[in-house]
Amino acid sequence: MFRFMSQDPSQTIARLVETLGSDSVISDEAGMANYLNEPRKRFHQKSPAIAVPKDVAAVQALARLANAEGIPLIPQGGNTGLVGAQVPLFGNEVIVSLARLDRIRDINAAAGHMTAEAGAILENVHKAAEAEGGMFPLWIASQGSARIGGLLSSNAGGVNVLAYGNARELCLGVEAVLADGRLFEGLSSLKKDNTGYDLKDLLVGAEGTLGIITAATLKLYPLPQAYETAIVSLESPEKALELFYAMRDRAGSRLNAFEIVPWLGLDFQLRHGMLDRDPTADKSPWYALIEVAQPKGAEGHLLQGGLEAAFEQTLITNAVVAESEAERTRMWAFREQMSECQSREGASIKHDVSVPIAAIPQLIRDGSQAVKRLVEGVRPMPFGHMGDGNIHFNFSQPVGADPKAFMAGADPIHDAIYETVLALGGSVSAEHGIGQLKTGLLRKVKDPVALEMMRAIKLALDPNGILNPGKVLD
Amino acid sequence: MFRFMSQDPSQTIARLVETLGSDSVISDEAGMANYLNEPRKRFHQKSPAIAVPKDVAAVQALARLANAEGIPLIPQGGNTGLVGAQVPLFGNEVIVSLARLDRIRDINAAAGHMTAEAGAILENVHKAAEAEGGMFPLWIASQGSARIGGLLSSNAGGVNVLAYGNARELCLGVEAVLADGRLFEGLSSLKKDNTGYDLKDLLVGAEGTLGIITAATLKLYPLPQAYETAIVSLESPEKALELFYAMRDRAGSRLNAFEIVPWLGLDFQLRHGMLDRDPTADKSPWYALIEVAQPKGAEGHLLQGGLEAAFEQTLITNAVVAESEAERTRMWAFREQMSECQSREGASIKHDVSVPIAAIPQLIRDGSQAVKRLVEGVRPMPFGHMGDGNIHFNFSQPVGADPKAFMAGADPIHDAIYETVLALGGSVSAEHGIGQLKTGLLRKVKDPVALEMMRAIKLALDPNGILNPGKVLD
Structure with a gap:
């Protein structure tokens, strides 16, 4: 594989301009900033240029050039990834933005499919589907800027995986330019x-x-005629697990979302003025946001009866069912503001992990205890997609601590959480991927035979190591 | 790759016995017959021996031996495949039966998963799931003998793909021995x-x-509390398509099955005494079997209302809704006996194809016309998984024709159907796979870049060509 390039950046830029035309190459610092600055503000490598090919043929021409001359390429969508897959690692990579390939090529909502180009923004895909009476059920916080190519390349998750699967399950086929x-x-x-x-x-x-x-x-899926949405009060993750089992058994594939948030999440949001009204029924150690979809032909209220049964079985202590779209929106805002409220409260150390769902209570218990032993006063904030076994296991700094000092101690916290996760048969990256952030971790924790298979496949399909070198596999 | 082996069969048998023990090697003709005789009665190649390893370690030892000495291996499950993937092509391959690895290793129905060994028979997997209150929603005609390893290796489909996906979507992870x-x-x-x-x-x-x-x-999925099942009478595939769209929009993921059968299918079954009673409402050019699942917490009858609306919109001309489990069973028998009734009526030429669902009416029209032009009196029998765009597009011999003469004319019929399918953007093997039956066809019709990628991956993971040589890729 090429690793060290002999071309200096000006040569690379010249070759790109020859191949794509000058209107498809960005090489000034100001123009490149949007592509290089990523949301974690963690990766700061430079790039000789950004290529903005105008169509598929231009992407092919670019790859031919890159493969012949050893120019590494990084495909980039909306630049919303959280593990640095979409930005440079070595500094000689050319970023290939797919932003100009943003057409919806065709759509048939009744038949359940649409073809979108890689640069189509998720929110526009939502709108295109809804305009035809259909639904593309992938919802993530960054949907206003995330693009289809990046969503698929990272196999994005989100809040409706429970009913509809990850991005992988929502995709019937792809068109792709090879190395x-x-x-x-x-x-x-x-x-x-x-x-x-x-x-x-x-x-x-x-x-x-x-x-x-x-x-x-x-x-594409049919639009439900309605949603039933509730926030319930719960004593513990154990009760949440039992409730999830009961709701899943009762609602089957109509159970759209089952998200948990600890009391601290509500406390942060109320203290930072992020909610106009408390969406929960009362103060409780834990909350679950539950949503059930009602297909157009269905009658009756499925969720309400389930919650009554849960109350009788002492799985929940209280519940609020949304009675208007505004109430539903507030409930979801409470869930979606969980990342933001931690930023406002100071520094936080994050883990996107999954375990077999039955192990969620133990994950939360063991992980919280392990990190509390490391940092006095640390505030565990495990929340997220309980129904998928996927917890964003974050830790907010102790009250009044120095944010930098707290972040400097991140490594032992990561180790403690990943050790807990692996002991439970879990994954160290449930939905965000590996990128450049977790390649070392992957090497340590992944089945070695799986890594060998991955390397063999990479070598078979990209023998010169042109595509996103150093990502996923280091 | 090894293609021609120097070992004679007795040498191969001796090495297998040394490696696995004599109780794990079958080499007498009578003992081998069950593994070599396949359901299509079309492939008649010999094999030096059948290996029946007792555990995963024995499979690994066998692969090490085979890879070192150039002995080709064919993994085999229940030997129910329809394209000859599981039986020899060259005559020097050792069949590796996974039948002895048939344990259910663990199960958690509430959490929605179980781990089964490759040799577990599908029907036993169903029973194990149901014993814990769960459901493994893969149903195919051969479920009494098909085994999990083969079902996954062939990505089996069946009658509930509409709601739950193919075998691929029903599998969370695999354990596998590499070449x-x-x-x-x-x-x-x-x-x-x-x-x-x-x-x-x-x-x-x-x-x-x-x-x-x-x-x-x-x-594993929760067991529904009930099913609503109906057979409706329809004028045409066009009406069936409109009805499917309407039912999908109305029922969403609760729509479990949408199968079509032409009148001829009912006629064959009644004439051959395969039904104790006609399960349909009246004589009609087309029938659709529709099934909707009712999760435990749901109220009301979703299907009934949908059929009333369909009747008003003149999508259907009549309907019978099953009012007992016996009636539901009879309806499904009508669907499941479609293969058998064609055998009883004489020779038939078969195609397992799929097209984008909107193209189903055109597929049936164009394909039937093309073949009628080739063979006077041929009886088209397109039936099956309309909801998945997957039609078993079969042709029964003309009344009174010589079966052998009819079968001798199969090639132009295949060509006509595959040409029609490809013109509509379809697949020449929707659920049965490629095996040894369709390798030449695949080479002709598949995207050449896809074939190159497949060959590169095969070479990367099985450089000596030990695993099932000549299958899929020739």
């Missing part, structure tokens, strides 16, 4: 196609290391 | 795990060419 410029024509609206290896799922979640996704066929 | 005996430890009950490439989905559907699946973590 040497060949075009993999894998767009497909077929639900069943057993003609060879599953190349779509290899490209989805590969964080741009195996190909540059240029378009995708996405699944 | 050189390494063990990929990919079992996982995690719903979210973004730590590297999706190796599970590469092994699922690879028909045993990339690894030998030894166990899998399967998804």
Whole structure:
């Protein structure tokens, strides 16, 4: 593989301009800033230039050039990733923004599919689907800027994975430019196609290391006629687990969301003036936000009866059911502001982890205890997608502590949480991926045979190591 | 790759016995017959021996031996595959039956997962899930003999794909022995795990060419409290498509099945005495079997209202709703006997194809016309999983024709159907796979870049070509 390039940046820029035209290459510092500055403010490597190809043929031409001359490429969507997959690691990589490939190529909501280009912004995909009476059920906090190519490359999750799956499950086929410029024509609206290896799922979640996704066929679902949404008060994660089992058994695939938040999350948001009104029934150690979808042909209230049963079985101590769209919006805001409220409260150390769902209470108990032993006064803030076994296991700094000093002690906290997660058979990256942040961690914790298989596949599909070098596999 | 082996069969048998013990090797003709005779009665190649390893370690030892000495291996489950993936092509391959690895390793129905070994029979997996109050929603005609490893290797479909997906979507993780005996430890009950490439989905559907699946973590779903099942009378596939759209919009993910059968299917079954009573409302050109699941917490009848609306919109001309489990069973028998009734009526030429669902009426119209032009009196029998865009597009011989002469004319009929399918953006193998039956066809119709990627991956993971040579990729 190429690792050290002989080309100086001005040579690289000249070759890019020759290949793509000057209107498709950004190399001034101000213009490049939007592509290089990433949301974690953690990765600060430079890049010779940003390529902004105007169509698929231009992406192919770029890959041919890069593969022939050893120019590393980083595919980038909305630059919202949290693990640095979309920004440089070595400083000689050219970022390939797919932003100009943003068309909806076709849509058939009744049949349940649409084809969107990699640069289509998630929110626009939502709107296009809804305009046809359908729904693309992938919702994440950054949907106003995240783009389809990046969402698929990172196999994004979000708040409706419980009912509809991750980005992977929402994708029927992809079109992608390979490292040497060949075009993999894998767009497909077929639900069943057993003609060879599953190349779509290899490209989805590969964080741009195996190909540059240029378009995708996405699944659309019918819009429900209504949602039933509630926030319940609970004593413990154990009760939340029992309640989840009961609600899942009762609602089946109509159970859309089951999210948990500890009391501290409400406290932060109320103290920082982030909620116009408390959306919960009362002060409680734990809350769960539960949402059930009602298909158009269904009658009756499924959630209400479930909550009454849960109350009788002492799984919950109280509940509020949203009685208007405004109340539902407030409940979801409470959940979605969980990241922001921790920023306002000071420094926090974060982990995006998953465990088998039955192990969630133990994860929260063991992880909180382990970190409390390390840092006196640390405030555990485990919250998130309980129904998927996926907890954002964050820790806010002790009250009054120095944020920098707290962050300097992050490594032993990471170690303690990842050790707890692995002991429970969990994953150290549930939905955010590996990028450049977790390559060392992956090497330590992943099945070594899986790593060997991944390396063999990478070498087979990108023998010169052109695509996003040093990401996922270091 | 090894293609021609120097070992004679007796040498191979001796090495297998040394490695596995004599109780794990079958080499007498009578004992081998069950493994070599396949359901299509189409592939008749011999094999030096059948290996029946007793555990995962024995599978690994076998792969190490095979890889070192150039002995090709064919993983086999229940030997129910329809494309010859599980039986020899060259005659020097050793069949590796996973039948003895048939344990359920663990199960947690409330949490929604179980781990079953590759040799577990589907029907036993169903029973194990139901005993814990859960459901493994993969139903196929051969479920009494099909085994989990084969079901995953062929990415089996069945009658509930509409609501729950193919075998791929029902699998959370796999354990597999690679060509050189390494063990990929990919079992996982995690719903979210973004730590590297999706190796599970590469092994699922690879028909045993990339690894030998030894166990899998399967998804379990809550048992519905009831099903609403109906057979409706319809004028045409166009009406069936409109009805499907309406039912999908109305029922969302509660729509479990939407299968179509032409009148001829009922006629065959009644004439051959395969139904104790006609399950349909009246004589009609087309029937659709529709099933909606009712989760435990739901009220009311979703299907009934949908059918009333459909009648008003003239999408259907009549309907019978099952009012007892016996009636539901009869309706499903009508659907499931579709293959058998064609055998009783004489020779038939079969195609397992899919198209984008909106193209189903055109597929049926164009395909029937094309074949009628080729064979006077041919009887088209397109039926199956309309909701998935997957039609078993079969043709029964003309009344009174010679079955052998009819079958001798199969090639132009195949060509006509596959041409129609490809013109509509469809797949020449929707659920049965490629095996040895369709490798030449795949080479002709598949995206050439996809084929190159598949070959590169095969070479990367099985450089000596030990695993199921000549299958999928020829």
